[in-house]
Amino acid sequence: MTVGVLLFPGTNCEQDVVEAIRALGGAADIVWHGDRHLATDIDAVVVPGGFAHGDYLRTGAIARFSPIMTAVQEFAAEGGAVLGICNGFQILCESGMLPGALQKNRGLKFLCTTSEIRVDAGGTAATAAIVPGTVLHLPINHFEGCYTCSDDTLDELRADERVVFRYVCNPNGSRDDIAGVCSAGRNVVGLMPHPERASHELLGSVDGNAVWSSLLKSVAQAAPRPTPARLSTDAGTPTERHAP
Amino acid sequence: MRFDVLVEVRLRAGIADPQGATIERSLPTLGYDGVRQVRVGKAIRFALDAADEAAARAEVAEMCDRFLTNPVIEDAVVTVEASS
Numbered sequence: 257m258t259v260g261v262l263l264f265p266g267t268n269c270e271q272d273v274v275e276a277i278r279a280l281g282g283a284a285d286i287v288w289h290g291d292r293h294l295a296t297d298i299d300a301v302v303v304p305g306g307f308a309h310g311d312y313l314r315t316g317a318i319a320r321f322s323p324i325m326t327a328v329q330e331f332a333a334e335g336g337a338v339l340g341i342c343n344g345f346q347i348l349c350e351s352g353m354l355p356g357a358l359q360k361n362r363g364l365k366f367l368c369t370t371s372e373i374r375v376d377a378g379g380t381a382a383t384a385a386i387v388p389g390t391v392l393h394l395p396i397n398h399f400e401g402c403y404t405c406s407d408d409t410l411d412e413l414r415a416d417e418r419v420v421f422r423y424v425c426n427p428n429g430s431r432d433d434i435a436g437v438c439s440a441g442r443n444v445v446g447l448m449p450h451p452e453r454a455s456h457e458l459l460g461s462v463d464g465n466a467v468w469s470s471l472l473k474s475v476a477q478a479a480p481r482p483t484p485a486r487l488s489t490d491a492g493t494p495t496e497r498h499a500p
Numbered sequence: 501m502r503f504d505v506l507v508e509v510r511l512r513a514g515i516a517d518p519q520g521a522t523i524e525r526s527l528p529t530l531g532y533d534g535v536r537q538v539r540v541g542k543a544i545r546f547a548l549d550a551a552d553e554a555a556a557r558a559e560v561a562e563m564c565d566r567f568l569t570n571p572v573i574e575d576a577v578v579t580v581e582a583s584s
Contacts, residue, residue, distance in 0.1 A: 349572075355572075359515075359516070362518050406572075
């Protein structure tokens, strides 16, 4: 049972994620973006923060075409847990695995601070071990974290309790104070705050460990992956974006 | 045939544009008082080899949908001209 942590050119939070998972007794390995398959022992995928492919064109716009993303989309479609953090959240939105988009912060400032994040939905890959209503102190570090979506998408997210995280005090203009959302299957979660940067007392907060414990718990509860299904040799064409 | 292509990527109507709003607030301080409705976008120019203009336009439309724009928040105005 291993968490695969994706590494794109420009990713810079992957080692922090690996350390946070290992500190809780989990196993984690780096997965290169140019790989076409996820190893069969991988039971969860983290898309960490950074500046994948330099954020050229738009954040996540190029990363979503990296070869590994086809395998990640298949993995998610089969119910596999996928967690995108910051730039990883942007990549998951660009790839159509999560609804909406992240725009420049409303104040046009790069935000680097600790924020209060309320967990508003349990039972997701990132909140399976957290009681809804819990407030976590988590660092945010982003310029493009203003969550935007259509009215219809917002209605759907609210009705299905798919707004997983909300800012207690909205720092970036995100719609409905949204800091993180999940897929309809609740196995794909994206959030702007960085739980890996709040995973040790030396870092000032251990609140992020609730997220990592949740991920490990959801992996433990999931059925083992069938071995042959993931070994298709077809790299496949990038799947089309589904506008929400 | 070779075509000169200009793709102007715009934020969709109703999508907030903090950069445009900041520019709109700044211009009056420089004495330009009549400016309204500032929107910031991107211009992407390239040359494209295609059989004819219709084929070029179809290919650019597909590029916009798959890659050059994020349809959740952006759309594009495309100009295609035969290269001289």
